[in-house]
Amino acid sequence: MIDKQLKETLLLYQVEKPGSEQIEKAKQIVLKNERPIKAPYISAKRVVSSQIQTVSNWFWLFSLMFVFAVVYLSFKINNQLTTLFLCGATPLLSIASVPVVLSNIDASRMELEGTCLIKPQTVFSAKMLICGCFDLIVIIITLLFSSQLSEINIVRSAVLGLISFTASSFLCLGASLIFKTQVAISLVSALYAVVVACFVSMNFLSEKLLEIKMPFLVLAVVINSAMVYAMYSVAIKNYSFEKVAKRFGNKIF
Amino acid sequence: MEIKYSEITKKYGDKKAVDGVNLTLNNGVCALLGANGSGKTTLMRITAGILDATEGSVSLDGRNIKALDSSYRNILGYLPQNFGCYKDFKAKDFLMYMCALKGIDGDFAKKRCKEMLEEVGLTEVQNKKIGSFSGGMKQRLGIAQSLLNEPSVLILDEPTAGLDPKERIRFRNMLCALSKERIIIYATHIVSDITFLADRVLIMKDGKIVADGSPEELIEIAVGKVWSVNVERSELSRIQARYSVGTIKDGDNGFVNVRIVSEGKPFEEAVNVKPELDDVYLYFFGEVSEDAEAD
Numbered sequence: 001m002i003d004k005q006l007k008e009t010l011l012l013y014q015v016e017k018p019g020s021e022q023i024e025k026a027k028q029i030v031l032k033n034e035r036p037i038k039a040p041y042i043s044a045k046r047v048v049s050s051q052i053q054t055v056s057n058w059f060w061l062f063s064l065m066f067v068f069a070v071v072y073l074s075f076k077i078n079n080q081l082t083t084l085f086l087c088g089a090t091p092l093l094s095i096a097s098v099p100v101v102l103s104n105i106d107a108s109r110m111e112l113e114g115t116c117l118i119k120p121q122t123v124f125s126a127k128m129l130i131c132g133c134f135d136l137i138v139i140i141i142t143l144l145f146s147s148q149l150s151e152i153n154i155v156r157s158a159v160l161g162l163i164s165f166t167a168s169s170f171l172c173l174g175a176s177l178i179f180k181t182q183v184a185i186s187l188v189s190a191l192y193a194v195v196v197a198c199f200v201s202m203n204f205l206s207e208k209l210l211e212i213k214m215p216f217l218v219l220a221v222v223i224n225s226a227m228v229y230a231m232y233s234v235a236i237k238n239y240s241f242e243k244v245a246k247r248f249g250n251k252i253f
Numbered sequence: 254m255e256i257k258y259s260e261i262t263k264k265y266g267d268k269k270a271v272d273g274v275n276l277t278l279n280n281g282v283c284a285l286l287g288a289n290g291s292g293k294t295t296l297m298r299i300t301a302g303i304l305d306a307t308e309g310s311v312s313l314d315g316r317n318i319k320a321l322d323s324s325y326r327n328i329l330g331y332l333p334q335n336f337g338c339y340k341d342f343k344a345k346d347f348l349m350y351m352c353a354l355k356g357i358d359g360d361f362a363k364k365r366c367k368e369m370l371e372e373v374g375l376t377e378v379q380n381k382k383i384g385s386f387s388g389g390m391k392q393r394l395g396i397a398q399s400l401l402n403e404p405s406v407l408i409l410d411e412p413t414a415g416l417d418p419k420e421r422i423r424f425r426n427m428l429c430a431l432s433k434e435r436i437i438i439y440a441t442h443i444v445s446d447i448t449f450l451a452d453r454v455l456i457m458k459d460g461k462i463v464a465d466g467s468p469e470e471l472i473e474i475a476v477g478k479v480w481s482v483n484v485e486r487s488e489l490s491r492i493q494a495r496y497s498v499g500t501i502k503d504g505d506n507g508f509v510n511v512r513i514v515s516e517g518k519p520f521e522e523a524v525n526v527k528p529e530l531d532d533v534y535l536y537f538f539g540e541v542s543e544d545a546e547a548d
Contacts, residue, residue: 042356050353053346054339108337112398115301115331116354117323123354241303 044126047118051126055100059131062096063138067145074146082146083157083210084200090139090161091168091193095186097131098172102182107245114241124239128232132169139165159217160209166224168192173231177238180248254405254436255279256300260309263295263460270295271306272460282432284447285440287457288538293440294334296457297410300438301331313406327356330404332395334411334440340384344375344394347383351398362401369397372427374420388415396424400431407437413446425450444531454530456537463537468530475528475536480513482523492519497539499532514539 006023018026070089074082104110104124114120139161147154168189175188200206238244256278263271271292287293298304300311302318302325311318318325338347345366352362370376373393383391392415399407413421428437428450441447447454447468454471456464464471479499484492486507492498496519499512512526513519514535 046353050350053350056341103339106337108333108335109339111298111303111333112331112336112338112351112395113354114303115326115329116351117326117356117402118354119323241298242305 042118047122047126048130050118051123051130054103054127055130056103059096059100059134063093063134066093066096067138067142070142071145071149074149083153083160084206086139086142086146086157086161087164087209088193088197088200090135090165091171091189091196093135093138093165094168094172095189095193097135097169098176098186098189099182100131101127102176102185103127105176105239105244105248107241107248110241110244120241121236121239125232125236128235135165136162156210156214156217159214159221162221163217163224164196166221166228170224170227170231173228173235177231177235255314256406256436256438257312257315258296258300258309259312261296261299261306261311262308263292263299263304264307269460271299273309274460274462276455276462276465278436278438278453280432280434280436281452282428282437282439282447282450283453283455284451285438285455285457286442286444286447286534287440288442291457292460293442293457294410295460297331297408297438297440298333300406301329301408302326303331325406327402328405330399330402330407332399332409332412334414336395338383338394340382342383343380344370344383344386345379347394348398348401352401355402357402365401365403369400372400373397374423389417389420392416393420405435407431407435409437410440411442412439413441413443421446444534448530456533458537464533471533472528472530475514475532477525478514478516478536479526479528479532480515480519480523481510481526482513482520483508483510484520485509495519497535499535 006026007018011017066089070082070086073085077085101124104120104127110120113123140158143154143158143161146157171192172185172189175185179185179188199209238247258274258276261271261274261276262269274296285293285296295304299306300318305319313321313325339350342350348366348369349362352365357365367376370379373396375390375393375397378386378390383394386394392412396409396412399409413424416424425446428439431437432450432452439447439451451468454464454466454468455462456471464474466473483504486509489501489509489511492511492513497514499514500510501512502510504510512532513523514532518525
């Protein structure tokens with residue numbers, strides 16, 4: 001189409017017919033000048049896949065170990081304890097995500113990635129999405145295996161696991177906005193895991209937990225998820241090169 | 254293409270890193286010359302859209318770069334002064350990753366990565382982890398990533414830092430070939446880098462553009478202000494405190510030949526010499542102690 005238009009336009013000026021090389025050159029100039037208004041569309045799938053390769057192998061390995069550990073313990077302990085154990089162990093998944101997510105909060109890397117077509121905020125969201133979704137998949141797989149090995153109430157276990165996971169995710173995200181080091185952020189979630197473990201180990205409390213009616217548990221999941229989303233929004237709002245550089249003191253200024 | 258800066262100011266607290274810059278840049282290499290802390294990097298970052306200006310705006314062909322958003326980033330190539338990357342990545346993987354972020358598709362991405370690795374001489378180490386790279390190799394990789402999307406606006410902040418002389422020449426030649434059809438903004442404090450490369454030189458001091466012109470035009474500023482004189486070696490420290498001193502060459506019998514940049518004739522026996530771009534830099538940035546000035 002462009003070739004035809006160019007040829008017709010040039011004929012109007014009664015100039016010598018341009019060769020294919022000249023046409024190609026003119027076409028490239030036109031296309032180049034057109035580029036500012038033609039940023040290509042990048043699908044969410046491509047953004048996510050670009051980020052998967054940046055996730056450390058340790059994260060995948062830890063998640064795999066988590067599945068094996070919980071499933072193995074399903075053999076050893078009774079049904080109720082499997083559910084409660086899952087509650088206590090899910091914060092570990094959030095802790096494992098901390099270094100993965102924090103690896104993106106680096107001013108020197110953001111400076112480079114921030115000039116690319118995909119916005120740094122989108123990259124950061126994709127990284128959190130990968131960790132969050134993968135952890136959820138791990139929890140579901142663990143539950144499915146555990147339910148085969150012991151007669152746990154899979155729905156109740158899933159909901160309790162989700163409550164614990166969303167709570168620890170909220171804590172990790174919140175801590176990442178306050179503290180600067182991976183250790184400090186992980187400690188907050190680890191502290192939460194210890195509290196949950198203590199809670200679970202006290203029989204009368206854990207029995208009460210298992211007696212809570214389902215609608216209340218679902219409501220807790222919804223509230224927790226909303227809190228995680230709110231914290232995610234704050235994290236994204238604060239995710240700019242200038243703010244990160246100032247906060248983490250990358251000697252940028 | 255044209256990049257226009259309108260009253261660009263960037264403040265960090267009370268300090269103005271960039272102070273009311275008004276400027277228009279067209280295709281070709283524009284070198285931004287200035288001492289450390291003169292505001293070059295901040296201006297580069299504002300141009301790259303990484304930092305927001307406190308006041309003023311940057312526009313590309315009349316359209317604000319903030320409004321152009323992804324369309325601007327699509328035609329932008331940027332090499333920061335110090336850039337971070339995933340150290341576990343291999344060189345090839347890093348470029349492929351940058352291609353993904355720049356929206357470059359599979360086969361074309363592979364082709365561009367191969368071309369750029371060849372261009373910067375990293376083909377042989379493409380499967381090595383970046384963590385094992387020397388400073389110069391990392392810098393070359395940075396240059397390669399900045400060119401992946403064939404940018405129409407190329408911003409390079411101290412690109413030759415860490416490069417050996419051979420690589421520097423290779424890089425200069427590469428930029429020369431690229432400069433015809435794009436805007437290249439090149440921040441440096443190494444004068445020799447830009448002498449043969451820049452179509453236009455901007456000198457930045459305390460956040461302001463204090464000089465603007467072709468290298469030849471800027472050299473004109475220093476005409477009649479560059480002096481050569483033989484002095485006793487023992488006098489050297491006193492002269493250095495009093496004047497902006499350039500090259501010092503060893504002479505015979507305890508004498509040294511000193512190149513001085515000064516408005517007036519520093520010594521009776523001083524001879525006026527032809528200035529170079531280094532002298533212009535010294536003219537603007539040469540440190541003279543306040544006590545000596547008071548003398």
